[in-house]
Amino acid sequence: MDEPPQLQRIGHWRMAVWALRVGYVAVLVAIAGLFVMWAGSTSWVLAAGEISWLAAVVVTLTGFLWARHELPAPRPGVRSMRLTLIHDSVHARPSA
Secondary structure, three states: OOOOHHHHHOHHHHHHHHHHHHHHHHHHHHHHHHHHHHOOOOOHHHHHHHHHHHHHHHHHHHHHHHHHHHOOOOOOOHHHHHHHHHHHHHOOOOOO
């Protein structure tokens, strides 16, 4: 990925990456909630997954936009940053 090197040092970026990871788990919980609901049980698992996913979306978007705002003047495009966000969320980085 051709991400700006300073992007990993921005706290809002790390927040967006972790919120997206939490969003992945929330989607899995919502899918499990669908199966539980189809099996005839209550839909509280589905509701918990949906609410968690919505919260993760808000935090991810906020962190993404703040991180983009903190980058210096020739900022990368939204599309390339979005792909970088997805890449960073599924690939662990070694700690420095």
